[in-house]
Amino acid sequence: MGKNNTRILMQFTALAMLLIASIMFKEAESIRLCKINTNDLEKCRPAVTGRNPPPPGPDCCALVKAADLVCACRYKGYLSSYGIDLTKAKAVIASCSARMPPCFRR
Template sequence: MELLRSPKLVPSVILVILFLAFCDVNVMRASAEQKICNITEQELEECKPSVSGSDPPPPSTECCDALKNADLPCLCSYKNSAFLPALGIDPDLAMKLPAKCGMKAPDNC
């Protein structure tokens, strides 16, 4: 505790705290920008109501816009994995989403 009271160490401690805060902000920014099959986590969240639950609503305009930029063959590769259910997404509903957005799903999907 005596070290923290030293006036010589206060600027160093402040610099370390600022550096750690800067790193946290950059990590949060990077994670918010991560993409899966060319669709961001935020865009996935836009579609989540339409691919979960027993009576899902139609996809929103934002969801369909995001889906139009997604790599559909890549997304289809997850249809039999545990990844979608782990995110609370029903794979069967997810595979029907392109048609609900007026898009053609890949043949192997």
């Protein structure tokens, strides 16, 4: 019975270490860009993709308001490669009552 308990404890420890490593790796993937972490962009993804996107939620609007949207102008050309519709992104900015950067007004 002692050997069996040791084996279970070792398996549990290995699993716990794997989970911790995967969490640490996931956190390391986030890049700070235009005053926000890129992983946080997922909060707005439903509102800027798809045919009939839902309105942005409070978390998305908080993110939009915290972002340096003028800085985001540098990356405007890359939005479509991430499945983000520019028209929908403009609608989210407006819906969240954030200040529309000049590059998005055109």
